[in-house]
Amino acid sequence: ETAAIDMQNYRHDYPILIYFYSYLLSGIYINAFHNQWSKDYASLEYVHTYIQWLFPLQEPGVNYEAKPLTKEEIKVLKTAKKNLLKSYKLMLGFYGIELCNEETGEVRRAPNWRERYYNLNNHTHNSLRITRILKCQGNLGFPHYQAPLVRFFLEETLVHGLLPNIKDSVLNYFLFAVLDKKQRRRLIKYAYFNYDRKDEFVWCPKKIQTIWSRLSQESRF
Template sequence: MPNLQFYRGQIPSSPDGTSSSFFEQGKCSLHTAFTYIIHYLLTVGLETNENVFIIVLNDNPLPPQAFLEDGTAKQRLVASYKLMLDFYGIELSNDITGEVKLANNWRERFDNLERNTHNNLRITRILKCLGTLGFPHYQAPLVRFFLEQTLVKDKLYNVKESALNYFIFAVIDKQERRNIVKYAYAHYEPKHEFVWCPKTIQSIFRGETFPDDDNPIDLKQDDIDDNTASEVSDVM
C-alpha cells in the first residue's frame, strides 16, 4: 500500500524524494515537486497510470478503511487538500464543514486555471479522493464554490463545463448532490438548455416545491443520479 505508506511518512515520493511531512510543514512547493502532485497528492487509488504508486481502489490493494483508520494519513490528506486549494487560489475557511473561499492569490491562480484545463481533471480526482477517504462533507462546498464562480460571478469560463459535467456528480451524498443541482439550475441561463437533471425535477425547482416530509413527491432519490447520468452522456 505505497500511497498509504507515503501519507504515513514511511516512504518519499518517487523519483523526487519528497516526504508528505514536508508539505504538512509548509517546507515545499507544488511548483518544485511535480511528481508529488501527479502521483501522490489527492490521487490515492483513483486513476490508473504507468506509475506503480497509483493504486486502483476497485482492485482492492488499498482498502479505504485502512486509510480511514489512520489519523496521521487523514491529517496529511487535509494538509494536502489545503495545499492544492492554495494552488487554485482557494482557501479552506472551515476545517469542520469544508467551506471554502477566495484566497489572496486568487487572481493569479484563476488565470492559471483558465489557461490550463488539465487542472479540471485533477479537481475531479480531488473530489473523488475526498469522498472515498473520509471527507465527503468537503465535496459539496468545493463544487458549490466553482458553480458560484462560473455561473454567478462569471469567472473561470473554461472550468464551467467540467463543474457541471463532472464535479457535481462526484459528490457522494445524494441530498447534497441534489441541492447542488438545484443551485446550478437556479443560476444557469438559458433555463431550457439545462440538461443536468431530468425535466421532472426541473419542474419541481421552478415551482419551489422541493420534496420534504411535509410535501412528499413520488420521485425516487436515485432518479437524479440515473436519469441525469443518461442525459449528460447524451450531450457529451
C-alpha cells in the same frame, strides 16, 4: 454521457484498485513535500506525478509507479487524514482558494485568487486534478468537504462568470462527485436556477426542472 457514466461508477463504489497513499513521494517524505512545494506553483503546475500520491483513488492514473492496494486497505488509509488535509490545503492554495472552516469544509477566495484563477482557467488539466481531489475526499473520510467546494465553484462560474474554461467540468464532473444525494440534489437545483440558458440545462430530468420552476413561481405570490 461519458462524464455521467464515469461519475456514476465512482458513486456506486466500483471495485477497481487504488493507489497507495505512501509516506514517500518519489523519495521525498510527505511532510517535506508539503513544506517544500506549498508555494512552488511552477512545480505544482508542470509536474504531473505527485497528484496520484496525494489523492489516491480506486482507479488508475498516469503515475505507473504508484503501488496498488486492495479495496479493503482504504480503511487503513483513513489514518492518514491529517496528511490528506494538508495536501488539500496545499492544492487549494495553488488554485487561489483557502479552507476557512476545517469542520464544515467551507472555502473562500484566497488573497492571491486573481493570479491563481488565471492559471486555473488557462491550464484546464487542473479540472482533472480537482475531480480526483473530490473523489478522494469521498473515499478517505472527507465526504463533507465535497459539497462546499463544488458550491463554491458553481458560484464562481455561474453567478460571478469567472473561470469560464472549467465551467463544463464543474457541471459534468465536480457536481456529480458529491456522494451525499441530498446535497447533490441541492447543488443541481442551485446550478439550475443560476444557469443562464435553462432550456439547455441537461444535468437533471426536465420533469424535475418543471417542478422547481413551478414552485419558484408560486413562491413569488
